[in-house]
Amino acid sequence: MSDALLSLENIRTDIAQYHILKGVSFSVPRGQVTMLLGRNGVGKTTSLRTIMGLWQAKEGTLTFDGADITGAPISARARAGIGFVPEDMGIFGDLSVEENMVLAATNGMPDPARLEWLFSAFPALRTFWKSQAGALSGGQKQMLSIARAMIEDRKLYLIDEPTKGLAPAIISTMVGALRTLKQQGATVLMVEQNFSVAKALGDQAVVMDDGVVVWTGAMAELAESSALQERLMGLSMEAH
Amino acid sequence: MTIAPEHNPVFARLGWRDRLGQSAPYLLVPVLIAAGFAAIGAPSSWLTLTVSGLAMGMMIFIMASGLTLVFGLMDVINFGHGAFISLGAYMGVSVLFWLSGWTEAASLALNVGAIGLAILAAMLFAGAVSWAFERTIVRPVYGSHLKQILITVGALIVLEQLIHVIWGAEEIFLLRPESLRGAVTFFGAALEKYRILAVVIGLGIFIAMRLVLRHTKIGLIVRAGVQNGEMVEALGYRLRLVFVGVFIAGSALAGLGGVMWALYEQVITAGMGENMMILIFIVVIIGGLGSVEGAFIGALLVGLLQNYVAFLEPKLALVSNIALMTAILMWRPQGMMPVVKAK
């Protein structure tokens, strides 16, 4: 696929003696939001971490923006333009919100206009700009983690469960911010358990089960067919 | 879409208990100084001992700071850290002997200049050796504490023995430079000049270190790396390079501490670093592994307590530090200011 920004080919990742990814192949098209879906423990987070380099792939090829990054160090991948929002948010609790953001701006200080936009999306960040990040609430930490990834234009955003454990009101703030990001034409690969969020944001869907990809296609197609959802993810009606 | 009305974030106010808990370690130093006053009685002896304790604490802090940061950053425990103290001391003392014309002169400028050059040589030497040490000894054993401890203990022995080979097995005695000998009298208390200088240098280094850690980008990366190294890499920084830098800087500081300790004790042995490691470990444990502030407070407590107890009951001096460690670990099992890992 020529318009693929990122592609995984037969990626295998082991954690200790366990085979977590057993040959994962999919690609992320430019300018689209790709949802990585599936039950718990099927390897979604491991896929993101392997793309970021936090786990090293044992086999297979990772291509990003035309370059082979399979063996590249973590920092090189970040510098190549991948922004990462980990499952545990990865907030530096002893640092202030400001310091968290400054650290994320790899090319010096954050751009003021960009910062203004992030403040309007996540007002709490302005309120607590000088406070210790560790004292933020769970939702605020998640906002900080996402804002940190968005402080610069990244070619690709890897976002792991941005709505996990959040109150509905905060989820809608989050969805709003991510939709703005999408409208700007960003490329996103997102793991999401909340199907309605996935439906609202996703263009493409990749469904995993037991360490392999079992379905790829348009998010709309998956959203329309409850039979497909049932078969692929064991989703029941109340999950909608 | 804007923020939902019912979501109105407030910063939870800390109760007085939490506030006291946070600042309690800072309060321990004045509390200990006051307790020392009560136990000793005589103000002049107390003042002498306090200055001496602070001087000792500052020197221990300088030696311990690198060790605690190296551990915090890469989870590497270096039992060979003491070797850099000894190496620094021997190099520094060699330079002082070489500059004997400067140290014997009754000129403060020349004396301090000689010490400055000795310190510079010691730091460069310890730093250079530590660079090779990191590459050959430490790098192959990342991730395994067991191997780290074994290998670095082995390397400590080898370096100590090499000091014997190069500088001889006998202890080396030295005299402080002319204008730093003797004491000044202050409110009836005799304060050794050199100890005052040691306090000044130690405080200067602590403040400089804090400024670097708080107000520079590299300091920011180090502080973030201590909490969550993986995320720092995922933001595009090469933590390994930062780590090597901190390792070398920390070892150079150990070398500096070695020179200062040599001038304090006026004798050096190859085993001095190994002996210092005992106090250094106590300091980094009670301070909280990875915490520079914790190590600073811990070092002051150890230095003060050691001096007070040595005055009151000489035989209990070293045991008193074990007692201090026990008491602090009973109060806070992770040490006074443990670094909160974000994982």
Place this chain on the structure above:
Amino acid sequence: MLTRLISGDTPRSPVLAALLGAILVALMFAPFLFPGVRALDTAATICIFILLVASYDLLLGYTGIVSFAHTMFFGMGAYGVALASIHMGRSYEALITGTVLGAAAAALFALVIALFSLRVRAIFFAMITLAVASAMAVLVSQLFQITGGEDGLTYRIPRELTPAFRLGEIFDTRINGRILNYYLVFFSCLMLFLLLLRVVNSPFGRVLQAIRENEFRAQAIGYKVVLYRTTATCLSAAMAALAGSLYAIWLRYVGPDTTLSFEIMLDVLLMVVIGGMGTLYGAVLGSVIFVLAHNYLQNLMGAGAEMFQNIPILPDLINPDRWLLWLGVLFVLSVYFFPTGIVGRLRANR
């Protein structure tokens, strides 16, 4: 029968089995095979170090914890016997009382240290034991009224265990109390070694190894990691104290240099690593090789230093006083290149 005696932990290598057999035979008949005071002394030292090193391996190899207080526990057993013999007079009761109290004190100390450190982080243990052991060494030298300070203590043990007690001759060897003493040491060490072998091959030992391999997983399965580690620590300390008691009975002398010094701690570390961590047979090989080398190799280095005395630096490097330098180098190289030690090598080459 034999397999049961060694708890099913077979050497799994013909060479290793042959070596172990040879060592066992040599030690068992040492008084008859190697006449002379020095040879018997070496044999007894080997027996005691096998026990000491094996007890350390229970901690280092099987539990994955580094301790620097093992010689402190060793010393507790030794000083226990010495002090009991001095205060209770020359008697078997004194030996037994000293041994029991020494082992109990060691286990109690180990328990306290373990509670402070293992609860938080296994790595604390290494640092805290280093601090405590050095404080103890200083204390022993300072409290010389009780401990004899740097000079140590000499005392009298029951006459049947001393050279003055004569029994007759077997195979041209004069049987005296010294030989009885040797067999007391030998059989005690053998029994305690077999007991350790039983411990590491019991379900308890297997849990320890599971924790060493993957602490979090063991915790997740439901093992109380701290409890297991603490128990192993106490057991290991008590065994070290017993070895110390035997050493005190054998030497009729205790002092900081023979029981407490950091140098002995390094020797023990080296013996474990060279022999092979995580296998008690490694302790046997490590101790034998090391004690022999310590007793005989230093002479060789002295001769070498004299031979090369005209070359710069080299005589300094092989001066017998630089013995530790080469130990350190050997130690570092073994951790890198032979992390499984001699036993691991032998088993791999099967």
